[in-house]
Amino acid sequence: MRDLDKALADIVAIRSQIAAGTAFRGYGPAAMAATGAVALITAILQFWLLDDPTGEPLGFFIGWFIAAALSGLIIGIEMRARSRRHHSGLADAMIHQAVEQFLPAGIAGVLLAVVMWKFATETLWLLPGLWQILVSLGIFASVRSLPRTVAFAGAWYFVSGFAVVALASQTKLLSPWTMGLPFVIGQSMMAAILYVASGDHDVEV
Structure with missing residues (x-):
């Protein structure tokens, strides 16, 4: 039984090593473009519906948390489908690796918002840039x-993050555009890059 457990552990380790050395093709241009559209729609809705985002920070940040959750769902659905198609047996390991790489930044973003909301609400204008x-x-x-x-x-x-911090420092106000436009541009860039790279000529394997 011990030999079987060791063999299974070795197989898992080998699969993880192969996944680490394989170009991940789970991210697709369609999902990235869609998340850019989500950011644009969120910014427009907040521009119309929030007269004073700085005076209504809860509404402002809830809107962006919803946008982030929706974007994550869109990316996750496409990631799973593309990984099954391109990586077959390695799909789960590849997805795990992709999530593992981005997770620290995501957790830091959530915790940063919680801490600033609870202990330093006067600094919330920094969050979009951060x-x-x-x-x-x-x-x-x-x-x-x-x-x-x-x-x-x-x-x-x-x-753009540092530029937004510098710009917002002049007024210390929240704006849907300093949040939305950088993400629209950034996600559009990601979509274009992934589209061009889809022929594998720009991917290290």
């Missing part, structure tokens, strides 16, 4: 298993 910086770090963490050019999208979020 979230963009965290997204960039998540993308950079995933570069080794994605097309190399996704680094351009990571660089966009990195620069």
Whole structure:
């Protein structure tokens, strides 16, 4: 029985090593473009419905949490379908690896919002920019298993995050556009990069 357990553990380890060295093709351009549309729609709705986002931070951030959850669902559904199609037996390991790479940035974003909401509400205007910086770090963490050019999208979020912080520091106000537009551009970049790379000519295997 011990030999069987060891053999199974070795198989799992081998599959994990193979997955780590394989280009992940679970992210698709359609899902990325759709999440950009979600960001644009969210920004437009908040522009219409929230007269003062800074005075209604709960409505502002709930809107973006819903947008993030919907985007995650869209990406997750396509990721699972594409992974089954492109990675077959390695699909679960590849999905686990992809989630593992981005998860720290996602958790940090949620915890940052909770802590700032509870202990430093006067600094909530920083969150849109900080979230963009965290997204960039998540993308950079995933570069080794994605097309190399996704680094351009990571660089966009990195620069836009600091630019949004600098811009918002002038007024210390929340705006749906400083949240929405960077994500529309960033997700559109991701969609274009993945579309161009779909022929495998830009993917390290």
